[in-house]
Amino acid sequence: MSKNPEFDVTVIGAGVVGLSIAHFLSKTKLSVLVIDSEDNFGKVTSSRNSEVIHSGIFNPQDSLKYQLCQRGNELIYKFCDENKIWYKNCGKIIVSKQKEIDNFNSFTELLTKKGIEYDILTSEQSSKMEQHIISDRSIYIESSGVIDSHDYMNHLFRIASSSCTFIFESNPIEITKKKDRYRLKIQRKNKEIEIINASSIINCAGLNSYNIANKIMGKNLKIPSLKFYKGSYFALSSKWRNRFDRLVYSLPQSDDSLGIHISFDSTGRTKIGPDYEKVEANHFDYNVNHNSQKKFFDSAKNYIKDLQFDDLTPDYSGIRPKLFFINDDFSDFYINEEDKNRFPNLINLIGIDSPGLTASLAIGELVVQTIIPKMNL
Numbered sequence: 001m002s003k004n005p006e007f008d009v010t011v012i013g014a015g016v017v018g019l020s021i022a023h024f025l026s027k028t029k030l031s032v033l034v035i036d037s038e039d040n041f042g043k044v045t046s047s048r049n050s051e052v053i054h055s056g057i058f059n060p061q062d063s064l065k066y067q068l069c070q071r072g073n074e075l076i077y078k079f080c081d082e083n084k085i086w087y088k089n090c091g092k093i094i095v096s097k098q099k100e101i102d103n104f105n106s107f108t109e110l111l112t113k114k115g116i117e118y119d120i121l122t123s124e125q126s127s128k129m130e131q132h133i134i135s136d137r138s139i140y141i142e143s144s145g146v147i148d149s150h151d152y153m154n155h156l157f158r159i160a161s162s163s164c165t166f167i168f169e170s171n172p173i174e175i176t177k178k179k180d181r182y183r184l185k186i187q188r189k190n191k192e193i194e195i196i197n198a199s200s201i202i203n204c205a206g207l208n209s210y211n212i213a214n215k216i217m218g219k220n221l222k223i224p225s226l227k228f229y230k231g232s233y234f235a236l237s238s239k240w241r242n243r244f245d246r247l248v249y250s251l252p253q254s255d256d257s258l259g260i261h262i263s264f265d266s267t268g269r270t271k272i273g274p275d276y277e278k279v280e281a282n283h284f285d286y287n288v289n290h291n292s293q294k295k296f297f298d299s300a301k302n303y304i305k306d307l308q309f310d311d312l313t314p315d316y317s318g319i320r321p322k323l324f325f326i327n328d329d330f331s332d333f334y335i336n337e338e339d340k341n342r343f344p345n346l347i348n349l350i351g352i353d354s355p356g357l358t359a360s361l362a363i364g365e366l367v368v369q370t371i372i373p374k375m376n377l
Contacts, residue, residue: 012201016149020364025160037171052147052357052358075361075362119142183195209348225281235313237310286318323351334351339375347371
């Protein structure tokens, strides 16, 4: 790049959301820079999840998560078809025990209220659909699925990089507003400092998004700080490969923890998880605790027939950034152009956890086709 280059838009963060935004920006005439602190795209939260295409059933109807998940579900299947990306629209079975009948009925009432299509299955119907599960009564949601998230991000990057500039291993150590521009002081891997000017900043830095926003806005940032939750996964042994044709979940215990569930990848490799463990900021340990094996086994054996303790092996973990506005019962996305908070042309995307993968194209569409056209660029 030239000395002190200028861009119309600088995107901070090249996870799945940043890639989606860059993908949509590549179709405009704006000059775009995407920066990320890692050595490649999608290295953190975006590559450490269940790879599930959600249908929005677990999110309140008036939330951004629900609205963007619904739209994103539609867009991501279409994008995969157009680009020959592996996915499986396998559907999701939510299992339950007879003692959970009240919770089961309340959940189906919520689904009906949201207008989500579902089927109620008896124990026999559940076993016929998935012979290895245990359930007295189940809910089947057809619109859920799984995706090869890495191939998905590869395609987004390939499309975006045709007209957007990407730089990796780069950290914005200082961002200041100068009249109608933002001045970014970027530290590269070799400690070299580079100055970049941008008319607009889109902050979608994942785990670091609140820190970036706070660095720019200070006391003008009017939202709570992020809380972080670690989710670990255990892989099931090779004898369980290709045993399941659908995602299998237990009834949710809260809006923010979906419980330990069964998912699989394009090879049929099966895993269970994630759990839900609060962790402190800047103390992220991605190792899976071997001592958690009993907790995972005790949970999964309730709905997987003939599961043995030794079938479980520690696999991987991810950290989810959550933004709680009122209490710890439900978190939502924060997507806002900060003009009213004295920072025009700054768009913050904070607390993008699940269903961020599913919603990614809808988020990119919202930012580029709805928010940016209203800005003075």
